[in-house]
Amino acid sequence: MSYAKLVDVTKCTACRACMVACKNWNDLPSDSQAYGGTYQSHTKCDGKTWNVLQMKEYETSSGGFEWLFRHQACMHCEEAACEKVCPESAISTTSLGNVVIDQEKCVGCSYCTQNCPFDVVELAEYVTEDGETVERAQKCTMCDGRIQAGLQPACADICGMDAIVFGKKEEMKKLAEARLNEVKDRYPNAQIYDPAGVDGTHTFYLLAEDPAVYDLPENPKVPVSAVVWKDYAQPMGKALLGVTTMAVMTGYITNKLFNKEGHAEEGGQTDETDKE
Amino acid sequence: MNPNVVSEEYLNLQKAIINKHDVLRERFQAELNLHLSKDELNEEIPVLPQLKGSPVPGELYRKSIKEIESVLSEHQPELGEELSRLTANLTDEDILKWIKESVTYNTAYFQTFAEKNELSAWLPHFLAEQALRPFMHLLAQACRPFINEFEVMGTCPCCGEPHRLAKIENKGRKFLYCPRCETEWKQRRLQCVHCGDDRHEHLFYITIKEDETAKLEVCETCNNYLKLVETKKLLEKKTAALLDLETIHLDFVAQEEGYGEGQ
Numbered sequence: 451m452s453y454a455k456l457v458d459v460t461k462c463t464a465c466r467a468c469m470v471a472c473k474n475w476n477d478l479p480s481d482s483q484a485y486g487g488t489y490q491s492h493t494k495c496d497g498k499t500w501n502v503l504q505m506k507e508y509e510t511s512s513g514g515f516e517w518l519f520r521h522q523a524c525m526h527c528e529e530a531a532c533e534k535v536c537p538e539s540a541i542s543t544t545s546l547g548n549v550v551i552d553q554e555k556c557v558g559c560s561y562c563t564q565n566c567p568f569d570v571v572e573l574a575e576y577v578t579e580d581g582e583t584v585e586r587a588q589k590c591t592m593c594d595g596r597i598q599a600g601l602q603p604a605c606a607d608i609c610g611m612d613a614i615v616f617g618k619k620e621e622m623k624k625l626a627e628a629r630l631n632e633v634k635d636r637y638p639n640a641q642i643y644d645p646a647g648v649d650g651t652h653t654f655y656l657l658a659e660d661p662a663v664y665d666l667p668e669n670p671k672v673p674v675s676a677v678v679w680k681d682y683a684q685p686m687g688k689a690l691l692g693v694t695t696m697a698v699m700t701g702y703i704t705n706k707l708f709n710k711e712g713h714a715e716e717g718g719q720t721d722e723t724d725k726e
Numbered sequence: 727m728n729p730n731v732v733s734e735e736y737l738n739l740q741k742a743i744i745n746k747h748d749v750l751r752e753r754f755q756a757e758l759n760l761h762l763s764k765d766e767l768n769e770e771i772p773v774l775p776q777l778k779g780s781p782v783p784g785e786l787y788r789k790s791i792k793e794i795e796s797v798l799s800e801h802q803p804e805l806g807e808e809l810s811r812l813t814a815n816l817t818d819e820d821i822l823k824w825i826k827e828s829v830t831y832n833t834a835y836f837q838t839f840a841e842k843n844e845l846s847a848w849l850p851h852f853l854a855e856q857a858l859r860p861f862m863h864l865l866a867q868a869c870r871p872f873i874n875e876f877e878v879m880g881t882c883p884c885c886g887e888p889h890r891l892a893k894i895e896n897k898g899r900k901f902l903y904c905p906r907c908e909t910e911w912k913q914r915r916l917q918c919v920h921c922g923d924d925r926h927e928h929l930f931y932i933t934i935k936e937d938e939t940a941k942l943e944v945c946e947t948c949n950n951y952l953k954l955v956e957t958k959k960l961l962e963k964k965t966a967a968l969l970d971l972e973t974i975h976l977d978f979v980a981q982e983e984g985y986g987e988g989q
Contacts, residue, residue, distance in 0.1 A: 453961075600961050601939065607959050612896055617961065 452547045454619040455592065455606060455653045456626050457521045459664075460633045460640070461613035464519040466491070466503045468605035468614060472523075475593060475604035476500060495522055497574025497588035501605060508663060520664050521605065521614055524549065524570045524590035526652035531672040532562035532571055532587075540587075547619070547652040548592035558585035567648060567670035592616075592652065619652070626656050633658070647671040729937045731975045739801045743856055744967055746797050750860035751867075754786055758861070760868040769876045772886035773869050774829065782829070782861045784821045790857040791816070798853070805849075812845055812853070828854040859967075862907035874911050880920055884909040888987070889919045890977075891970050892943075893957040900954075905970035918945035919952055932979060940973045944985050951980040 469491070473480070481498045483491070490505045501523035508516045530549045533541040540555035541562060551562075551571075562571050571589040578584055593603035597616070601607070606616040615622065626642050633640050637658040644654035647669050661668055730737075760781060767776050774781070795813055799806040816824075827835040828851070836851035843850075862885050866873075869884045876883035882904040892902045892913065901910045902919060917924040923945060931954075932942040939959045943952045953976045955969050964972075980986055 597961060602959050602961060610897070 451545075452619040453597065453617065453652065454547065454622045455526075455603065455614060455616045456622040456656065457653065458613050458615070458626070458629055458656045459518065459520050460629070460637060460656060460658050461611045462503075462519040462521060463611055463613075464489075464503055464505060464517070465610070467608045467610065468521050469499070469501055469503055471604040471608035472501050472590070473499070475596070476591075495524070495570045495589070496572040497586075500524070500588070500590040504664065506663065508659065516658070518658060518663065520655070520657075522570075523605070523653060524592070525568050525648075525654075526590075526592055527567070527670075527672075528649035528651065529672050531565040531567055531648070534672060535561040535565045537561065544594065544598075546592075546597055548594055548597065549652075550591045550594050551587050551589065553586055556586045558587065560585075560587070562587050565673050565675075567667060567672070590653075619650075622654070626654070629656050645670050729934055729975050730972050731978070732971055735801075737971065739798075740971055741968065742797050742801060743794065744965055746793055747856075747860050747863060747967075750790055750793060751863045754790075754860060755864060755867075757786060758783065758864060760864055762868045764872040764875070770878060772878055772881055772883055773873075773876075774865065774885045780825060780829075781865050782825045782858065784818060784825065787825055787857060787861070788816070788821055790860055791821075791853060794853060794856045808845060808849065809853075812843065812849065815843065824850075824854050825858070828858045831855075859906070866904070866907040866909040869909065873909055876911070879922060882907060882909055883911060889952055891953045891955065891966055891973070892919070893955045893969070896958050903955075903966040903969065905966040908966050910966070918943075918948060918950065920945060920950035921948035923947040932983065934976070934979065940976060942976050942980050942985075944980065944983070949985055950987070951985040953977070953980075 472478070478498055478500065481492070481496075483493065486493060488505060488507075490503065492499050492502045495502050501521060504518075504520040504522045506518040506520075508518045510516055526543075526547060526549045528543075528547070530541065530543060532551075533543060533549060537559060538555045538557055540552045540557075541549060542552070543549050558573055560573055563573060571587055573585040574588040576584055576586055593601075593605075596603055596607075603614075603616050606614045609615075615625065623642075623644075630640055630642060633656070639659045641657055641660070642654065643657050643661055643666060644650050645667075648671065655664075655666075657664060657666075732740075758781075762773065767773060791813060795809050799809050823835075833851055836854060837847055839845075839850050840847045866884045873883055881888055882902075885904060885907040887904050887906040889902055891905055892900055893910070894900055898915065900913050900915045902913050903910045913919060914924065916926055916929065918929060923929070925947075928946045930944050930946065932944060932951075934941065938956070940953060940955045943954050944950070953970075953973050955973060957963070957969075977986075
């Protein structure tokens with residue numbers, strides 16, 4: 451059964467309760483950033499802040515003014531680039547459709563952060579029990595523990611405006627279509643953002659304006675390098691590893707058989723005899 | 727996070743029975759055309775006792791008993807012999823009597839029946855009540871268009887079951903939810919459903935540590951309680967009967983704290 455989170459930005463009042471609920475449930479540290487000239491608290495999602503409320507002051511085509519808000523978090527792509535590039539297979543998609551990172555397997559290589567089409571996943575620093583500082587990839591898990599236990603994700607649970615709702619993807623799609631019809635008058639550019647380039651996402655939007663206005667890619671794709679890496683290079687790399695091991699082994703055996711050292715010693719002796 | 731005290735086995739049996747109720751309700755719907763008109767009903771009394779005829783035809787009730795029996799013996803094969811002995815000896819007269827007594831929830835009658843027929847004391851009433859539920863659901867369906875206009879104090883406006891369960895839906899709206907007939911109707915958030923007291927200083931909540939979905943609402947005026955389930959927090963929509971069962975730990979807590987009928 452595929453589940454999805456629908457973010458209806460036209461209902462959002464920018465109260466930021468979703469940000470607080472997320473920090474609270476996932477036990478994330480506060481991360482103060484310098485004032486950047488807008489009401490927005492953080493520039494973007496990172497390893498310590500898994501969702502950020504984006505605030506845009508937008509001039510409409512007819513010259514009017516709109517405040518545009520967007521709950522910004524991991525999109526949980528159906529075809530997840532981060533999952534494809536992870537060399538440790540630490541990133542996986544659960545049966546409910548959310549993409550999660552196994553912290554035990556992650557080595558902090560940052561391939562996922564470089565390949566995320568939405569620039570969401572980031573590394574965060576941790577101090578281990580041994581006092582060592584390590585970096586691990588971190589992002590929204592769609593509150594995996596909660597949804598597996600039959601509860602709503604923390605952000606959807608707290609949202610007083612029902613701007614964030616979570617449920618079966620087909621039901622959420624229907625809800626989005628219905629809402630789109632309702633908001634068309636006020637927002638003529640309103641659209642559903644569930645990009646096909648990544649085979650749809652498990653966090654999708656009803657946007658009031660074009661995706662670009664919200665800094666979202668028009669048509670995000672899994673980078674070709676990611677596909678090549680996971681689907682071809684990585685399995686081949688493993689096969690090649692076998693080939694080189696064999697080469698080393700056979701090399702060792704042939705060396706032993708020919709016993710070059712022995713020959714060298716003999717040669718040495720002849721040389722010496724020559725000198726004599 | 728899951729304080730549920732009901733065993734997995736029993737929960738599965740109940741879920742199977744609830745699924746069977748749905749199947750039976752669909753099947754009986756065509757045969758049982760319940761048409762109710764609000765004008766003929768008193769809005770201060772539950773619908774069920776106001777009906778002129780029985781909403782449960784004997785023939786269908788017997789079918790319902792048969793179906794519930796098969797679910798029971800499938801899940802608990804050791805009951806098979808006792809169940810078949812019980813249902814084989816049920817006369818048409820018994821059936822009519824069972825309908826009447828199960829509608830009025832007459833446990834005493836079923837206990838005497840069990841004694842007379844040398845059956846487990848719990849069995850006849852359990853079977854009778856479970857077989858009655860699909861008809862209650864149908865009655866609730868027929869009442870749905872006007873049930874919110876009813877003002878019945880203390881019981882379900884459809885079947886007359888005392889209140890014990892409510893759900894908090896989106897935007898904090900409170901709906902009472904009847905585990906017997908699955909009727910739901912909107913209620914004021916800050917008011918005791920048993921005595922109508924709306925002085926907030928007399929209403930309290932008892933919450934269970936680590937259970938964020940369910941809590942108790944207790945009233946110091948009448949010493950009664952109501953179980954509140956925040957269905958907004960749940961992924962799946964659940965029937966009242968199932969929610970009631972899954973929150974049975976709250977009943978224990980409330981009664982231990984001295985709330986409830988006869989406390």
